[in-house]
Amino acid sequence: MGRKKAVALISGGLDSAKEVRCAHAVGKSLGVKEHVTLALDMARIGGSALTEKGANVPDFEGKKGIPATYVPARNMIFLSIAVSLAEARGADAVFIGATAIDYSGYPDCRKEFLESFEKTAALGTKRGIEGKKIRIIAPLVALSKAQIVRKGLALGVDFSKTWSCYRGGKKACGKCASCQYRLKGFYEAGERDPVPYG
């Protein structure tokens, strides 16, 4: 029996354990067969404090509805491209680091969405209608940030090479929702976050 192939979506966050500038190096260390970077100018779409030119990322304001950092249909776009790549390469699964416990309430990080997406992808792909649907696997979806930190450390993840801050400065801001959830995770896990805050 041959080894199974999968496509993994990689971002800069705690949950993906990679950022653009080290993704190739980390991928190589894991024996990744191919690293595909596809450019899509999401600023042309806009509609989010993360993608609109000139928009300000708010400080963390607690859990009250979906925040301004929500990017319309972001995971649907990422997953669609990943499923396309998976089918083109003959991969059986797509992995995504979505999590719906300590999170900003983004609808496309929830299990309901991910399960529905898998069904839709089965109906819209050749593999799917041939009975070999591509699985969408979100191993972290039901874990807290503290559990993710612990699991990452147990697996030998070098968290100094991850980046969660929405603001993209030289140091993490520590105040945006993404920093706040990350810090909460390390705090509750009783671990030190190796990323510099300033």
Place this chain on the structure above:
Amino acid sequence: MGRKKAVALISGGLDSAKEVRCAHAVGKSLGVKEHVTLALDMARIGGSALTEKGANVPDFEGKKGIPATYVPARNMIFLSIAVSLAEARGADAVFIGATAIDYSGYPDCRKEFLESFEKTAALGTKRGIEGKKIRIIAPLVALSKAQIVRKGLALGVDFSKTWSCYRGGKKACGKCASCQYRLKGFYEAGERDPVPYG
């Protein structure tokens, strides 16, 4: 009551009535508020005779399974980007010219897929979970190519500005599946296709 907004996916085919080089002009003539072109290098994904570098588009071989021109998860990618844009612009619907009657058997042109996609998008967007889901509308999905030709002519579509050929030469090849279905449509509608074949 204000006028409703919608996002329409535009390609070069008979069903979309536009091609890249006239899309802006046609859009303008229809009073389109904004024309967004987003580049995505599908050749990096590959897996199709339409996107692989150096791959040959086959002549029409009749209806026997999904042909080599199938592009993995193509409409899922296009629809995801369109839904993102619709949400960012406050649009209520996304229109797509998919058709599942005289077609190449692409799974992502079928009503089942489009309906499932709409449900998934409702689960994965802010609008959706707020009860204002974005509708996916495929007005041509159940029409034959002949019916599409007749409807287009009745609506004043200038079919000389449409392009269906997969091969992208100066003249349409007349032999690929896309040309064959188009010619069938004009033939069965008793109309002349104004596009040059050579």
